[in-house]
Each structure stands twice: as structure tokens, then as C-alpha cells.
Amino acid sequence: MALKQVLVTGATGRTGALVLQKLLQHPEEFNAFGFARSQAKAQDLFGSVDRFFFGDITAKDTLTAALEGCHCLVILTSATPRMKAPPAPGERPEFEFEPGGMPEAVDYQGQINQIDAAIAAGVQHIVLVGSMGGTQENHPLNKLGQGNILIWKRKAEAYLIDAGIGSGVDYTIIRAGGLLDQPGGVRELLVGKDDVLLTQAPNGIAPSIPRADVAEVVVQALRCPTAKNKAFDVISKPENDATAIVTTDFAPLFAQTTPDL
Template structure:
């Protein structure tokens, strides 16, 4: 009988992170989950227990190193979150900002660097990083939110992971949907080509649940290692599409490098 993979998930209480944790918990013979979060009350609310959860801050490497002890795999699901500045005036677009200590440079770059360095020091041999499409375009609208350049900092962190020497899987998701997973055909690409020329003009989006499933499958499939790719889905009702169940074939379409 094989020993379950010890998987450490950061951002465990986020909307996608919690789905990844729940999927891992459903397969105890394959995975042992260790979650990492800042808020213990939120963990209790989401999972009904604090067992196997560690509490700390990705900005503090010391809390990461202790929590990562004994884990073979790290899944990074942390991200800076913009906040709306008050209520917008009628007819005006809302403005966004980031708390001073939670700007993308701190969370999406340095926070991820801290995680990668801690994983390397702890003997982790595989890191799955969930990022966002759009990082090839410095003028992408997301970069203007709070003047945070969030996609630029995410892209720099991805390069740092590739250069770390640890096996990596970088999943750059399209627009995230709070819809059921397992009902769509998934599509992979590279360098935002599907943003520039969407296949058949479809929305460049994907349910969070499908992203979570790809994360879990990447932990199991050797051909997902040392790959970086964009990920979207066909609309659920698109004619002629086949729901993705063969993840070996999906990962075979992906390539190494940023």
C-alpha cells in the first residue's frame, strides 16, 4: 500500500483553496492534507475542524518552515485581494486599493518567494502554483487595480519558482466562476494566446471547482511536472464538447518553461 502524499496548501480558506482542500480530504488513501491559513475561526467554519491546519503568515518565513516539515508537495493558492474604495458615485467606475502591507509585491511576489524558499529548505519536491492568465500584458486592466501590477508580480514569482530547481506545475487560470465543476471541456494554452484569440470566441473563464480538480490531478500525474500553462473551459452547453476526464491527455498538451 502506497503512503499518502503529504500536501501542504496555502490560502486554504480562499474560495479556490478551500475547494482544493475539500477534494484532497475526499481521498485520504492518496493524500494527507495540511492546510495553512491566517484565520482559525474561518477554518473552523469551512472545515468543521482545525486538525491538520497550521496558522501563520506567508510574509513570515519562520511560520512556513515549521508548518512545511515532512511535506512532499506545496500548493500555492495565495493572492493579494483588491478592496473597493468606498461606494462609487452614480455613473462613476469604482476605485480599488490594497492594504499597505498586502500589496501584490508583498503577497504575490515576496509571499510566494517566501513559500518557495521555505519549501526548498523543507525538502519539498513539487510545487503547484495557481496563478492568473494575462501576465504577458503589462497593460492588462487587472494591473491598474490599486496600481498594484498584480499580474506582473505573479509572473515574476512564477519565474522564481521555475529557477528554484524544484519540480513545478504552474496553472494560470482564466476568469474564475463559482459554478459546479466536472461538466465542461477544459482547454490549455500558453502565453495568453487564448486571451488574444479565444477559441471559437468563447469566454476565457473556468469554474473554480475545475481549477481545483486540475490541481489535484497535477499532484498525481508525472507529466504535469515542470509544466506551465493557461487554463480555461468551454461553456457547459457548448455543442460538440466532451467533458474532460482524461487528465493525462490534458497534461500531454502542456509544455515546460514560463
Template sequence: MSTSAFPRTVLVTGVTGRTGSLVFQKLQAQPEYFTVRGLGRSPEKQQQVLGEQSTCFVGDIRKPETLVEPLRGCNVLVILTSAIPVVVGQPEPGQRPPLGFLTGEMPEDVDYHGQVNQIEAAKVAGVEQIILVGSMGGTNPDHMLNKIGDGNILLWKRKAEQYLIDSGIDYTIIRAGGLLDQPGGKRELLVGKDDQLLIEPPDGIPTSIPRADVAELVVWAIIEPQARNKAFDVISKPEADPTGTVTRDFASLFSQTTPGL
């Protein structure tokens, strides 16, 4: 993409989440390239996480009418919304508290219908690219995350990814491994497909990645044409891995990825 295509106006949904807030801040730090907006349900949480932000909107992805104004004039939509498990009962002695989802906040409501609402609203608004950040594990119906509250969260995420691919809008789907609250820019990133990195991790390394590296991937996915119409899994080598080379060439990394689910 030529520099004449910038600045790009970008809406980040799920902006008060730990990864969403990192994406927002990285984009905001480069005003010559990006005009960034955020969307979240709670103005109080926006204030707590991001401080006073005049470009943040209050909205609910389950209510399509609240997406119209935030998306007006946007070039790029970054979807970082997800259903969040909560404690739903008392644990048995010696057991962890049971987790589930509140009524109206099931993965089907948030990770499928909520994402469909965003995709359709983006289409109407003329958005040119949607970057969807999801999770690895969607090829396995028996994955432990699908068992939480019988929510099948990874299956609904995968179904939404296919909806995006079929939408006709340019897409980049980033399926991250386990998210770490650790500094970014210090590891080699590895990309794959169909959960192969999860099934057979290279050299048995942990299937995880710092949130900050995922946020950096999102930024470069807007910049690099090689990221367009690609879907991929991503993990990182451990920071201290002697075989690792810190990933800095994102065009090369995206060139290793492929279209389709």
C-alpha cells in the same frame, strides 16, 4: 507516479479562499492518496469555511518563520495565496467604488515576496513539487487587473512564476481564466500558453473556468507525472457546448503542456 509513492503529504496555502478550500476538501476526500494540511491567517475564517480542522495551521506567508512547521515533512506545496483588492474610497456618482490594496498587502508583498517566501521555505523543507495557481493575463502590462491600485498584480504573479521555475523544485504552474462558482467535471478543458487563449479564444468562447475544475487540475497535477515541470493557461468550453467532450483524461491534457514560463 506509482501508487507506492502515496500517500503524499500536501500543504495548501490560501486554504480559506474559494479555490483553496475546494482543493483542500478534494484532497481530504482521498485519504488513501493524500494527507492534507492547510495554512491561513485567520483561525476564525478557517473555522467558518472548513469547520474544525486539526490539520490546519495559522500562519502568514509574509513571515517565513510561520511556514516552517506547516511544511515539515511535506512532499507537495500548493500555493493558492493572492493579494485581494478592497474598496479604498467613495465612488464618484454613477461609478463603481475605487479598489486598491491595504498597506503591506500589495501584490508585490503577497504575490511576489509572499510566494518567494513559500518557495524558499519549501526548498529548505525538502518539498518535491510545488503547484502554483495563478491567473492568465500576465503577458499584458496594460491588463485591467494590473491597474487596480497600481498594483501590477499579474506582473508580480508572473515574476513569482519565473522564480519558481528557477528554484530547481519540480513545478506545475496553472494559470486559470476567469473563475466561475459553478460545478466542475462537466466541461472540456483547454490548455495554452502566453495568453493565446485570452487573445484569440477558440470559437470566441468565454475565457473562464469553474473553480472546481481548477481544484481538480491541482489534484491530478500531484498524481500525473506529465504535469511535472509544466506551466500553462487553462479555460473551459461552456457546459452546453455541443462540440465539447468532458475532460477526464488528465494525463492526456497535461501532455499538451510545455515547460518554462
């Protein structure tokens, strides 16, 4: 099996770090590196910065060296809203994005920068991790900081599909449900399209998934040919669901998915 060189951007985020950690556990299969802004955060999470490149996805030139020789790019960057100030009693909190960190800049232009730089570098497969809700303009996450974050993510996904078709680069778009900080590998995973699982999940289950399971889906997408040129939503059944069959074979799961948005 040929060794795949993989770059994970957003590798100090809560999901990105899990993906990079999983890849580093398989050095016989993946030559994995992380890309992040903060050296201090990478050092704190990984105990070393030896496997890291540092830069800013809104400055495309900082991606060039990191992508040299890469076969695969995993995009896990995302704008992050922050609370303006503690709300007064009885009032809802207000959110904002840091200067230069609006979703249009990060989740759209920043992802375009990564896609363009990867194609220019000869990357063969781009895995983009996004969020469900991009078809719903009034989704609560779009209201945070007036950022329309899910809408910009969806636009970036469309760009990746068009760029992949035009360049011959394979894509996989994984739109996760609400992210849980719970153990992975103990649930049945479900895939869908166009946010149907947000409102029509079987048996009314919550449209959520552990971050660890999203990370495993990413790793399996790098391995499995049936994940290439697919875009899908993914959630999980609750842990210990009596009807669940824990997902351990990912080829059948990916076989249920389809191309295009």
C-alpha cells in the same frame, strides 16, 4: 501507493478551500493540511482547525512547521483588492490593498518565501496556481490599486522555475482564466500559453473556468507525472457546448503542456 503529505496555502480562499476539500476526500492518497491566516475563517469553512497551520506568508518563519515532512506544496495565496468606498453615481469604483497586502509583498515576495521554505524543507513538488494575463501590462487587473498584480504573479512563476531547476524540485504552474463559481466536472478544459487564450480562444469562447475545475486540475497535477515541470494557461468551454468532450482524463491534457513560462 505512497501517501503524499500536501500543504495547501491560501486554504480559506474560494479556490484554495475547494482544493483542500478535494484532497481531504482521498485520505488513502493524500495527507492534506491547510495554511491560512484566520482561525475563525478556517473553523467556519471546515468545522475544525485540526488540519490547519496558521501564519503569514510574508513572514517566512511561520511556514517552517507547516512544511515539515511535506512532499508537495500547493500555493493558492493571492493579494486581494478592496473597494475604497462606494462610488458616486456615474463614477467607477476605486480599489486599494490592505496595508502590507500589496501584490509585490504577497504575490511576489510571499510566494518566494513559500518556494524557498519548501525547498529548504525537502518538498519534492510545488504547484503554483496563478492567473492568466501576466504578459499584458495593461490588463485591467493590473490597474486595480496600482498593484500590477498579474505582473508580480508572473515574476514569482519565473522564480519558481529557476529555483526548481536549481534545486531539482518539480514545479507545475497553472494559470487560470476568469474564475467562475459554477459546478466543475461538466466542461471540456483547454490549455495554452502566453495568454493566447485570452484573445484567440476557439469560437470566441470566454477565457474563463469554474473554480471547481481549477481545483481538480491541481489534484490531478499532484497525481500525474506529465504535469511535472510544466506551465500553462487553462480555460474551459461553456457547459453544454455541443462541440465539447468533458475532460475526465487529465494525462492527455497535461501532455499538451510545455515547460518554462
